[in-house]
Amino acid sequence: MPETNPDYAIARIDLPDSCTFGWQVRLQRRGIKYAKFFADGNFGSTQNSLQAARDWRDALLDKLENDDRARICQRSTRNSSGVVGVSKVTVCAANGISYQFWQATWSPAPGKRRCVKFSIKRYGDTQAFEMAVKARIEAVGN
Incomplete structure (x- = not known):
């Protein structure tokens, strides 16, 4: 630099x-x-x-x-979860079935990106969201 x-x-x-x-x-x-x-x-x-x-x-x-x-x-206008680094994601599989999950993302080092996903089907919407928020907080250290 x-x-x-x-x-x-x-x-x-x-x-x-x-x-x-x-x-x-x-x-x-x-x-x-x-x-x-x-x-x-x-x-x-x-x-x-x-x-x-x-x-x-x-x-x-x-x-x-x-x-x-x-x-x-700052919170992006695209962030609907209210928590920076936590988002609700929907993925459509090749067979036409869609899966929803809450995802926590963070950057452990410059140029690196990590994420963890929690299934809404498995945990329910509220618990999956809370797990994503907890994972994000633990990863970032805040």
Whole structure:
């Protein structure tokens, strides 16, 4: 990250044949790609364009980090259970029979996702929901 590498996500682009000289910032978060080129000529020098690239990258990382926190901490309008990370899921099998269950999901580490499902048919709607909520709380540690 920027704290350990000042040029994280920044690459130098020198293409003399097309008179292109500058710094390229490229990041990807949640499947969305972000990129911007900072030409030396637009900023007066190599150092100025590098600083502009770093500033843009840092502002973007701050924005993405704040958006991620908001997404994780705030209840989504799509959440009908009232509990973050707990949802009611219906699956239709190939034979046409549908199964319903309550599912608890969480992220134990960056890039990892875990879930556990509780059958409504087996436990009943209320108990399956309560089991999913308990599993989510135990997994997240809250």
